[in-house]
Amino acid sequence: MTETTRETGGLRVKRGLAEMLKGGVIMDVTTAEQAKIAEDAGAVAVMALERVPADIRAEGGVVRMADPEKIAEIVESVSVPVMAKCRIGHFVEAQVLQSLGVDYIDESEVLTPADESHHVNKWDFDVPFVCGATNLGEALRRIGEGAAMIRSKGEAGTGNVVEAVRHMRSILSAMRKLQSLGDEELMSEAKEHRAPFELVREVARTGKLPVVLFTAGGIATPADAALMMQLGADGVFVGSGIFKSGDPATRARAIVEATTHFEDADIIAKVSRGLGDAMVGINIGDIPEQERLATRGW
């Protein structure tokens, strides 16, 4: 019997995996042990990286893709999908991550950019990519390059949700505005957003991105996660917020539960009790302009 022809690496399976993650929490992990804690807490996926953003901020230096050995250990240790970060524009790190069998690549501003003008051409890969965005134009440029999932950037490693809120509101309000425009206005709007015209037209018609929109950067509490969900995120990335807190397992579980029941204040109140210390936060105004991660990406 001849085998069925299987079409792999297509748009629908790439975007489709992100659809399956909706309503869930994706957690940053640096070791297989942390990955198990995240999975046990109910994470829908884990994000493998070398250091969590709060440590990157504290220690500085060039930040690269995690050690393949570590990534392979994490891939082995959990049943949920494993994501991993590559540097902006570093298509060879992306090739390595695809070769390691990760399920999603995050071309991330949290690592030190490898190219100051270009992102990875994500169409070249069978593995899907998620990219950060601070506004609609940036989101559509990334989708134009082949990203199959978008996350609002926020300001990673701060434990301060204010930038995540700003970016999510910016993306959603720009989409609402597009819906109210006439066809003849869309080209100049595409120019304003520096975004591909066809994608601008698609958003104007559907009122939403053609891919799943998660949120990231500064989410530290169950209420933060529920706030972002109520604003319109499809799901949540939590980085330093879990493993830089006093009791990671309990906090991780509470954030998962608040994300599921994001509209139920009684449940959010219940799961938020007695979680121990949240990570120490940073005010955005205290971070020098050149140290802000969200400005990376072109």
Add this chain to the structure above:
Amino acid sequence: MKVGVLGLQGDVREHCTALDGAGATPVVVKTADSLASVDALVMPGGESTTIGKLLDRFELLEPLRDRAESGMPLYGTCAGAILMSKEIAGPHDAPFRVPVLDVVTRRNAYGRQVDSFETDIAVRGLDEAFRAVFIRAPVFEDVGDAVEILASVDDRAVLVRQGRFLASTFHPEMTGDNRVHELFVSIVRGAL
């Protein structure tokens, strides 16, 4: 007819749209109260590990088992199909389930995400081929005598029915083709 979609995590919205297109009234189910109000339930695609844990934590496992065992039709896609399986073949288990369907299921059986695929399949009872999307999909390794195989890929069952229970390892909610949901709605109608 009210058909619930388990809304703890996963592609809930897509199932609601497909059910609406198939002539049912979709209801997102996150609590035991909302579960009690529906005539049938769809368990969507998502992460079976996560959905299983949330079923347990929010005390939905018992009410769901009770309803499924006392006549409520159930349809599971991918993660949902794993959660309906009587048995899970290793290495990855799914400890919290509603094990009403007499199948042995293996998770992530085709490999990792780069091995996710789509293909046309022939479904018993449908005239035209169905475009099936498999995302980190499980396989039904073995099916019991009471289980009818409605579609297969490379000799492995991908859509099965056991009385009022329906399960697919692929995602018919992702293609805009509502024929599998129409089949489920007709099962629900027959059970009312």
